[in-house]
Structure formats: C-alpha cells, structure tokens
Amino acid sequence: MKTIPELKxxxxxxxxxxxxxxxxxxxxxxxxxxxxxxxxxxxxxEMGLSIPGMExxxxxxxxxxxxxxxxxxNFLLPQAQAGTTPPDLVYLNNFDNPDKPLLVSLTPGRxxxxxxxxxxxxKRLRRxxxxxxxxxxYLRLQNKLFTKLALxxxxxxxxxxxxxxxxxxxxxIDDSGAVSLTPLVEGKVLxxxxxxxxxxxxxxxxxxxxxxxxxxxxxLSRLVNKSEQEFRAKEVQLAQEHAASLVDRLLMPxxxxxxxxxxxxxxxxxxxxxxxxxxxxxxxxxxxxPRNGPEQPGExxxxxxxxxxxxxxxxxxxxxxxxxxxxxINPGFFNLLGCVERETEWGTYxxxxxxxxxxxxxxxxxxxxxLRVDDLLNHPAAWEGLLRCLRTKQSSLDDPTDxxxxxxxxxxxxxxxxxxxxxxxxxxxxxxxxxYMHDERFRKIFKLKAHIQDTVERTPExxxxxxxxLDRAGRETGLRxxxxxxxxxLVNYSTRMAEDRERLSLHFSHLREIMIESNALAISQDKxxxxxxxxxxxxxxxxxxxxxxQEEFLREYDRRSIKVLTQGQGVGVANGxxxxxxxxxxxxxxxxxxxxxxVGHGGIMDLEREAELGGPIxxxxxxxxxxxxxxxxxxxxxxxxTGSLCFEQSYAQVDGDSASGAELAALLSALSNVPIRLDxxxxxxxxxxxxxxxxxxxxxxxxxxxxxxxxxxxTGQQGVLLPRDNIVHLVLRDNVLQAIKDGQFHxxxxxxxxxxxxxLTGTRAGERLKDGRFSPxxxxxxxxxxxxxxxxxxxxxxxxxxxxxxxxxxx
Numbered sequence: 001m002k003t004i005p006e007l008k009x010x011x012x013x014x015x016x017x018x019x020x021x022x023x024x025x026x027x028x029x030x031x032x033x034x035x036x037x038x039x040x041x042x043x044x045x046e047m048g049l050s051i052p053g054m055e056x057x058x059x060x061x062x063x064x065x066x067x068x069x070x071x072x073x074n075f076l077l078p079q080a081q082a083g084t085t086p087p088d089l090v091y092l093n094n095f096d097n098p099d100k101p102l103l104v105s106l107t108p109g110r111x112x113x114x115x116x117x118x119x120x121x122x123k124r125l126r127r128x129x130x131x132x133x134x135x136x137x138y139l140r141l142q143n144k145l146f147t148k149l150a151l152x153x154x155x156x157x158x159x160x161x162x163x164x165x166x167x168x169x170x171x172x173i174d175d176s177g178a179v180s181l182t183p184l185v186e187g188k189v190l191x192x193x194x195x196x197x198x199x200x201x202x203x204x205x206x207x208x209x210x211x212x213x214x215x216x217x218x219x220l221s222r223l224v225n226k227s228e229q230e231f232r233a234k235e236v237q238l239a240q241e242h243a244a245s246l247v248d249r250l251l252m253p254x255x256x257x258x259x260x261x262x263x264x265x266x267x268x269x270x271x272x273x274x275x276x277x278x279x280x281x282x283x284x285x286x287x288x289x290p291r292n293g294p295e296q297p298g299e300x301x302x303x304x305x306x307x308x309x310x311x312x313x314x315x316x317x318x319x320x321x322x323x324x325x326x327x328x329i330n331p332g333f334f335n336l337l338g339c340v341e342r343e344t345e346w347g348t349y350x351x352x353x354x355x356x357x358x359x360x361x362x363x364x365x366x367x368x369x370x371l372r373v374d375d376l377l378n379h380p381a382a383w384e385g386l387l388r389c390l391r392t393k394q395s396s397l398d399d400p401t402d403x404x405x406x407x408x409x410x411x412x413x414x415x416x417x418x419x420x421x422x423x424x425x426x427x428x429x430x431x432x433x434x435x436y437m438h439d440e441r442f443r444k445i446f447k448l449k450a451h452i453q454d455t456v457e458r459t460p461e462x463x464x465x466x467x468x469x470l471d472r473a474g475r476e477t478g479l480r481x482x483x484x485x486x487x488x489x490l491v492n493y494s495t496r497m498a499e500d501r502e503r504l505s506l507h508f509s510h511l512r513e514i515m516i517e518s519n520a521l522a523i524s525q526d527k528x529x530x531x532x533x534x535x536x537x538x539x540x541x542x543x544x545x546x547x548x549x550q551e552e553f554l555r556e557y558d559r560r561s562i563k564v565l566t567q568g569q570g571v572g573v574a575n576g577x578x579x580x581x582x583x584x585x586x587x588x589x590x591x592x593x594x595x596x597x598x599v600g601h602g603g604i605m606d607l608e609r610e611a612e613l614g615g616p617i618x619x620x621x622x623x624x625x626x627x628x629x630x631x632x633x634x635x636x637x638x639x640x641x642t643g644s645l646c647f648e649q650s651y652a653q654v655d656g657d658s659a660s661g662a663e664l665a666a667l668l669s670a671l672s673n674v675p676i677r678l679d680x681x682x683x684x685x686x687x688x689x690x691x692x693x694x695x696x697x698x699x700x701x702x703x704x705x706x707x708x709x710x711x712x713x714x715t716g717q718q719g720v721l722l723p724r725d726n727i728v729h730l731v732l733r734d735n736v737l738q739a740i741k742d743g744q745f746h747x748x749x750x751x752x753x754x755x756x757x758x759x760l761t762g763t764r765a766g767e768r769l770k771d772g773r774f775s776p777x778x779x780x781x782x783x784x785x786x787x788x789x790x791x792x793x794x795x796x797x798x799x800x801x802x803x804x805x806x807x808x809x810x811x
Contacts, residue, residue, distance in 0.1 A: 006719070007747045009740055012730055014501050018463045018488035027467045027487065036465050037456045037506055038071055044450035045075050048422060054390050057423040057445055059373075061432045062452025065509040068426045069327070069370065071452070076325050076368050076424075083323030086366025090114060091312035091353045091414065095270040099412050101312075101353035104263050109318035114264075115311035117254045118271075122309045124250055125275065129243060129282035138242045142235065149231040240276040247272050271309065281305055312354050315362050323367035328360035331371050333382045336360050337389065338397050340411055351411055361386070361395055364421050373427030373435075386423070387441045393419050455503040458495060466491055466504055473512050479519040485532040490514065493539065496731040499699055514538055546585040550704075553589055557708050562649055564590050565678040566709045566718060572596060572670030574760070575681035576647070576662035577705060577720070578654070579697035588697060588704025590681050592648040593659060595666040597786075599793045600642030604629070604667065607646035608654050615655025625660050627688045628753075629667070632780070633787055636772055640791040643667065657685040658695035664753060665760055672782035676760045680748075681705040682721040690753045694725035699732060706736050706745055714739065719746030721756055 041060065048058040062068050088111030092102040106114065132138070251268055258264040275282075317324065328336060338359035342349045360369060376383055389395050394416040425446060432449060435442040456462050467487040474482060482490075490511055497505035515530075518538040522530045556562045564575060576593045579586055606622045608614030614622075622645070630639060645663050647654055661684035669676045683701050684692040702720045709718045722730075727749055732740075739745040750756045754765035757779055766778025774781040 005748075007727065007730075007740070007749060009737055011727070012501075012732060012737060012740070012747075014458075014492055014495055014731065016458070016460055016463065018467070018491040019485055021460050021463050022467055022484040022488055025464050025467070025484075027464070027471045027484065037462070037469075038450075038452060041071060041450035041452050042075065044448045045072070045424075048424075048448045048450075049079055054393055054419065054421070055445060056447050057390065057425070058448045058450050059432055059446045060424055060426045060450045060452065061429045063428060063454055063507075065507045066452050066454055067506070067508045068452055069372075070508075072370055072424050072426065073325065073327070076370075079323075080325045080367055081322040083367065085317055085320050085322060086315075086324065088112070088313070088317050089315040089358075089362070089417065091314050091356050092267055093308045093310075093353050095274045095308075098352065101356065101412060101414050102263060102267060103314075103415050103417065104261065104267075106258075106261070108320065110258075111311070111313050111316055112318050114254075114258065115313050117257070118309060118311050121250050121254065122306055125247065126282060126306065128246060129279070132243065132246050133239065135242075138238070141238055141242075145231055145234055145238065149227060152227045236279075239279050243276060243279055243282075244272070247275055274308070278305075307352070307354055310354055312356055314356060314358050315365070324364055325368045325370070326360050326364035327370040329372075329375065331360065331376045331382050331386075332379045333385060334359065336371075336376075336379075336382045337385045337395065338362055340397055340414070342411070353412065353414075356397060356412075356414055359395075361389060361419065361421070362417060365417070365419055367421055369421055369423045371423065371425055373425045373431050376425070377431075387445060389419060390423065390445045391441065395419055452506075454506055455498045455500065456506055458502050458504050462504060463491055466494065469508065470511060470515065473508065474515055474519075477512065477516065479515055480522055480528060480530055482515070482518075482530045482535075483532065486518070486530050486535045489532045489535040493535075496699070499697070499729050499731060501728055501731055514542065517542065546583065547587065549582050549585070550587040550589075553587070554707060554711060558711055564592050564708065566705075566712055567715060568678050569675035570669075570678055571673055571675045572666055573678070574662040574666040574669070574676050575678055575705070576659040577681050577683040577701035578656070578659065579700050579704075586697065586700050588700035588702070590705045590708055591650060591659075593645065593662050593666050594648055595643060595645050595663070595670040597641055597643035597667075597670045597790070599790055601640055601794060602642035603639070604641070605644040607644050608650070613650065613654055615653060617657055618655050618659075621657025621660035621685060622663070624657070624688055625664050625667075625686055628664070628686060628690055631688065632690070633784055637788065637791060639787060640794045641671075641787065643670070656695070658683050658697075658701075660684075660686045661692050661753060661756060665757060668757060668779055668783055669761070671786045672779045673786070674761045674763050674779050674782060677762075679709075679715060679718045680721055680760060681719075682756060682760065684721070684723040684726075684750070684756070686753060692723045692750050692752060692756060694723045694729070698722050698726045698729050702730065702747065703733060703736055706739065709745070710735075710739070714744040716744050717746075718744075719748060721748045721750050721759060724749040724751045 041062075044058060048056050060068050060072055085108045088106045088108055090104050090106060090111045092104060094100050094102050251272060255265075255268055258268075333339070334357070336359045338361070339357055340351055341355040341357055342351045343355065344350075371386075376386070385398075396416045397414050423446075435446075456466075467484070467490075470487055470490055471482065491504065493514070494505040494507075494511060495501060495503065497507060497510065514535070518530050518535050521534050521538055521541075522528075525534070527534065553562070557564060566575075572595045574593050576591050577588060578591055579588050581587075604622075604626055606614060606619065609619050609622065633639060645667065647659070662682040664686050665676060665682060668674075681701075683695055683698065685695050687693055702722070705718075705720055709715075730747070736745065740747065748759055750759065754767075757763075757765045761779060764775065764778045766775035766780035768774055768780075774784055
C-alpha cells in the first residue's frame with residue numbers, strides 16, 4: 001500500500017509575496033489598471049471605435065461587480081476628449097408651416113447665443129415698439145391719413161344728405177351707422193300719423209322716391225366703406241414701414257453673427273414678416289420695463305403669443321469638450337429617444353416646436369451612449385426604438401402611445417435627426433446569448449462582444465497594477481491613505497476571493513467596500529493611515545456580520561444534534577463536504593453519507609433523487625458512480641443487490657457531484673465490511689475510470705470541517721481528502737494553516753478512488769489480476785466476494801412448507 005503524503009504549509013503558501021513586491025514599487029502611478037487587466041475587452045472596444053458607422057456597436061459582457069461601467073467610462077473618456085464636439089441642434093418655429101418645425105445645426109455653443117439674442121430682441125421689441133409708434137413723425141403721418149379719410153367721409157355724407165333733400169326727405173344717421181329717411185312736406189317733417197292720413201297714391205309716390213334715395217345712399221355708403229378700408233390698409237402699411245426700421249436695426253447684429261447659415265437667413269426674414277403682420281400685439285399693450293433691469297439669459301417669454309419667437313435649444317453642446325459620453329441610467333422611451341410633449345389648455349391638448357424634448361440618444365449623437373441592458377429591456381418600447389434608430393441611422397421623434405390610440409391627436413412632425421454614435425450595452429453573458437439567439441437585429445447591430453474576465457494571473461506585474469488600481473479607487477472615493485502592507489492584505493484577500501492561489505479576483509467593487517469599511521474603522525480609531533491590522537479587522541468584522549447561519553449550524557454540531565462524527569470508524573459511512581451560499585456568504589459544512597446493501601434486484605438507490613431533493617448534477621454524479629461500479633465488478637457476472645445511498649439529516653436541495661467520491665467510498669465500505677475513518681472528510685467527484693476530479697469550494701469545505709473538529713477538540717489525526725487537482729485552489733485562513741503547521745490538522749491530496757480508500761480504511765484497495773479476480777485481502781476482493789454472495793442468495797429458492805387442506809365436516 002502506497003503512502004500518500006500530506007500537504008505541508010510551504011505548499012499552501014501564496015506566492016509571490018505582495019509585501020516584498022510593493023515595498024520597492026511606486027503605487028501612486030496613475031495607470032488605468034482596470035483596462036490593463038481586461039485585454040480582450042480593450043481590444044473589442046478599440047475595434048468598435050476604429051470602425052466608422054453604426055453597425056459595430058459593443059456589448060460589454062461580464063458579471064456584476066467587475067467594474068464594467070467603470071472600465072467603459074475610463075476607456076472612452078480619453079478617446080472622447082480627443083474627438084470632435086458635435087454641433088448644437090435647435091428647433092425654430094416654421095412661420096409658413098407650424099406643423100413642420102425647422103431643425104438648425106450650429107457650431108457648439110452657438111445655439112445658446114442664438115436663443116439669448118432672439119429673446120433679447122423680442123423683449124426689446126415688446127418694450128420699444130409701442131414707444132416707436134408714439135413718435136411725432138409717425139403721428140403726423142397717421143393724422144394726415146385720418147384727415148384725408150375725414151374729408152372724404154364728410155364729402156360723401158354731404159352728398160347723401162343733398163340727394164335725400166332733393167327728393168324731399170330728411171336723412172338721419174345714428175352712431176351705429178344705421179340710415180333712416182323721413183318725408184318732408186312743405187319743409188316740415190311728416191310724422192307717422194300724418195303719413196297714414198295721406199292718400200294711397202301719395203303714399204306710393206313717397207315710397208318710390210324713398211327707394212330711389214336709399215339706392216343712391218347705398219352707393220355712397222359703399223364708397224365710404226371703401227375709403228375706410230383703403231385707410232386701414234394705408235395705416236397698416238404705414239405702421240409696418242415705420243416698425244420695419246426698428247426691427248431691421250435690432251436684427252442687424254444677429255444677421256451678421258449667423259450670416260453663413262442659409263436656414264437662419266431665411267428664418268430671420270420670416271421672423272421680421274411675422275412681427276410686421278402682428279403689430280397689433282405690440283401696439284395694443286405697452287410694456288415699459290426698466291432699462292437698467294438685468295436681462296436674464298434663457299428667461300422664458302411670458303405671453304404665449306410671443307413663444308412663437310423662442311428658440312428650442314434641443315441639444316446644447318456648449319459645455320462639451322470633445323465627443324460626448326452619455327450614461328443613461330433610466331432608459332425609458334422618452335428619456336432615451338426624446339418626444340414631442342403636449343400641454344392642455346381649456347381641456348384641449350396642443351403642442352408646438354417648443355415642446356420637442358431631446359433624449360439620451362440625441363445628447364450622445366456624435367459620441368458614445370452607455371446603457372445597461374437590464375434597465376433597457378425593462379422598457380420594450382425603448383428597446384425597439386433604439387434598434388430602429390441604429391438600423392435607420394436617424395431618430396424620428398415619436399410618441400409610443402400614438403401606435404395604440406384609436407384616434408390620433410393632431411401633433412407636429414419634426415424632420416428626422418441624422419445619427420452618428422456608438423452604443424455600448426453593459427450586461428451579463430446570459431442576456432447576450434438570449435439576444436443573440438432570438439433577435440436577428442441585435443446580431444446585425446451589436447457585432448462586437450467585449451468579454452470581461454473575472455480573474456487575472458497572479459504575477460509581480462499584476463500585483464503592482466492591482467495595488468495601483470486600489471490606490472486610485474481609494475483616492476477617487478476620498479478615503480484615507482493605505483499603507484503598502486494594507487494593499488498587500490487586500491491583494492491576498494483577492495486571491496481568496498478567486499479561490500485560486502495563482503489568480504487575483506477582479507471584483508474591485510467588493511474590495512472597494514472593504515476599503516470603505518476599513519476607512520470607517522480608521523476614523524473611529526482616530527488613525528490617519530490605514531494599515532494591514534485595520535484591514536484584517538474590517539475583514540473579521542465583515543465575517544462576523546455575515547456568518548450567523550454558519551454559527552447556528554456549528555452550534556447544532558456542538559450539541560450533536562447533527563450526527564457527524566469526527567473520531568472513530570464506521571462501516572458504510574463516510575464524511576462528505578458541501579458548500580452553501582446565503583446571500584454573499586459561503587460556508588462549508590460536513591455531512592454524514594451512509595450506505596446500506598442487501599439481497600435483491602433493486603440496484604443502488606439514490607434517496608436524494610427519490611425524494612426529489614437531488615439536483616441534476618448530483619444525479620449525474622450518481623450515474624457515473626454506478627457506471628464505474630458496474631465496469632469494475634460486473635465484467636463476468638451480473639450485479640444483483642439492493643442498496644441505498646443518502647445524505648443523513650439533509651432536508652434541502654442537494655446538487656453537485658463533489659460528494660460522489662465519498663458516496664462510492666461508503667458503498668465499497670458497506671459491501672466489503674471494511675470500516676472508514678471518520679476523523680477524515682472526503683470531497684471529490686468520481687469519473688467512470690475511477691479518477692478523483694476537481695470540485696468547487698474546497699477552501700470553504702476544508703475550513704468548515706476544520707471548524708467542527710476544532711470546536712470538538714483537535715486530535716492530531718483529523719483532516720480532509722481532496723482531489724490533487726484542487727491543491728492550487730486552497731487559500732486557507734491563518735488558523736487552519738497554523739494547525740497544519742503544528743500537525744493538528746492534515747490535508748491529503750488523492751488522484752484515484754483507490755488512493756482514497758486505502759487512506760480512509762488503512763487497507764489495500766486491490767487491483768484486478770489476470771484471472772479476473774482481485775488482489776487477495778483487498779477491499780475490492782471483499783466487495784467482489786460479497787457481490788457473488790448476494791447474487792447466489794438472490795437466486796436461491798427458499799422451500800416453503802405445503803399447507804394442509806382442511807376437511808369439510810361430514811366428508
């Protein structure tokens with residue numbers, strides 16, 4: 001029987017030592033270590049930025065907590081600052097067709113200047129135009145028109161009166177302009193009573209004459225109306241000519257500022273025409289604002305009528321340096337794609353150019369848009385709209401409710417906005433696979449996947465970069481200074497997080513939390529510098545806050561309520577190990593695995609599966625176990641037995657194949673009647689060839705069994721058997737390492753089930769000889785002999801005594 005060496009402390013030591021590396025290193029270097037640790041993601045991002053167009057957008061895939069957003073932002077910011085700042089976009093009122101607002105592109109910062117200048121012009125017009133119409137020159141011209149109208153009117157009125165008197169009538173015109181004729185007889189007005197006493201022939205003559213007079217008066221009255229209309233037209237023309245000089249004077253500076261823009265040149269002409277056509281709004285109300293009052297830039301126009309002259313600063317890039325980088329944390333339809341808002345007035349919806357609102361896609365136009373895919377998929381309309389914009393390379397401002405309304409309300413139709421940007425979606429791998437498989441548009445638009453790795457190789461270079469990244473995170477968070485030994489402690493903890501002595505975990509967000517907690521402890525202890533002792537204290541307190549469930553379980557182990565032995569031997573039983581995660585805390589606990597066998601044809605029963613407590617991976621492990629067992633013992637005879645395997649006192653779901661090695665050991669022990677040491681626990685997955693394969697969570701499993709043994713009292717013989725391939729995954733706590741160093745606890749790596757059985761039982765496992773049998777006095781020989789015995793017993797017919805027949809009475 002071969003001797004299996006146990007692991008020494010030097011074999012479990014984490015190398016290289018970060019303390020030695022960091023003592024001679026400058027960790028204040030402002031290198032972007034996050035990008036340094038993600039070469040694949042960096043290559044994908046570089047490729048996405050180097051290809052023009054909107055087909056090569058990037059999906060950044062990785063687990064939460066790996067700094068995906070931080071990585072993207074830190075990569076994009078230098079690239080964006082070197083880029084070109086996109087233009088401002090403004091919407092203006094289309095005076096010819098208000099339903100089609102004018103979209104104007106301006107040099108960055110010019111949009112705000114245009115808005116402020118036009119607001120200032122309108123305020124000046126509202127203040128100065130009423131005064132402008134009070135000038136003596138204008139009043140003289142206006143009075144001249146009035147005088148001319150009065151002369152024409154008086155002449156026509158005289159002609160009407162003369163025509164009436166010639167026919168023997170008196171003409172009366174009241175204030176409302178109503179005309180009445182009264183007959184005259186011998187120069188006297190004829191009353192209605194006197195008119196009635198006249199003869200009918202005379203009445204007829206008077207009526208005929210009155211009709212002729214009225215026709216003449218009507219013709220003259222039309223001439224009066226025509227003269228008044230001509231007067232009003234001349235008055236308007238006079239007012240427009242008089243106001244045009246002021247409007248031209250106020251518009252001249254802005255004309256010069258934007259002379260190169262043809263759209264604005266035409267707009268200013270329409271602007272002037274609209275003001276001149278709506279002069280009553282300026283003449284009817286004089287707003288005398290104090291000249292020394294400050295004019296607030298961006299102040300809204302108070303009167304709704306004058307809002308038509310406002311400027312809708314749709315996208316303002318006046319404060320953007322380089323290309324914009326926009327991160328939208330709430331990508332709903334309106335926040336992402338913009339909209340045309342509506343307001344109510346007297347119970348009626350209305351909208352205009354000033355209610356067009358930009359979305360994140362417009363603010364990021366010409367640059368980069370960062371979105372979280374889980375936030376985006378919570379808004380299906382926004383997701384569909386984004387894909388449509390990226391596919392058509394333009395944004396059509398729309399309202400998603402319009403697609404579902406039976407009656408579409410009247411709205412405006414802004415021109416589509418051309419788009420040129422890169423979208424970076426941040427999510428996990430599972431979401432990427434779902435979108436890639438089920439949405440063809442996604443495959444065509446997001447052609448690059450930036451993989452975020454969760455660990456990096458532990459080398460002197462990576463340790464230095466890791467400490468630099470932690471130092472940068474601490475400075476950005478505003479924490480107190482950390483010593484190099486404190487950073488070394490965090491580096492070692494990251495190796496424990498990775499569960500691999502040759503790797504460092506890249507879950508910087510978790511380490512940042514520990515740094516923040518260490519900073520809080522330093523403040524409470526009034527320490528200006530955070531050393532390794534404070535970091536260890538923060539880790540211990542974090543452990544204490546989260547290990548309540550483990551303490552509850554350990555208390556049950558102490559009271560022997562959970563029947564797991566840590567000393568002695570037993571036939572058909574073995575100590576297996578499992579890991580359980582509660583929230584972010586992972587704990588390892590031992591379990592007793594038992595096996596029973598007997599005569600029958602039922603085979604080996606997995607009680608966990610029968611009780612529907614075993615997961616698919618555990619079931620597969622049991623199937624592999626049975627396959628190995630059949631291959632080993634059923635080459636020249638059938639397997640005839642009934643047996644069962646189970647986790648004792650397991651009342652929750654069990655999954656994983658890490659206990660299949662211990663289950664096979666319990667089965668072999670039950671068949672061979674060879675006892676297994678219970679001061680040892682065994683973890684490892686069995687293969688069909690009998691190899692013990694690596695499993696997960698070995699660090700927590702070893703520490704869990706150690707803690708149970710420690711609380712019961714270490715005997716110096718206790719330990720754990722684990723796969724040899726898992727040695728590199730052991731990152732144990734200091735108290736476990738000290739117990740191993742003192743010879744109080746042992747770790748034995750094994751490669752095959754034979755090695756494990758020999759160590760667990762102290763008996764040779766055996767091997768198959770040329771004649772098909774197994775080595776004498778071995779475990780396998782005893783198992784084979786017992787299986788043969790069970791087959792004979794199962795086939796043996798037991799003779800049953802014949803029952804005597806009972807004679808009936810009288811026979």
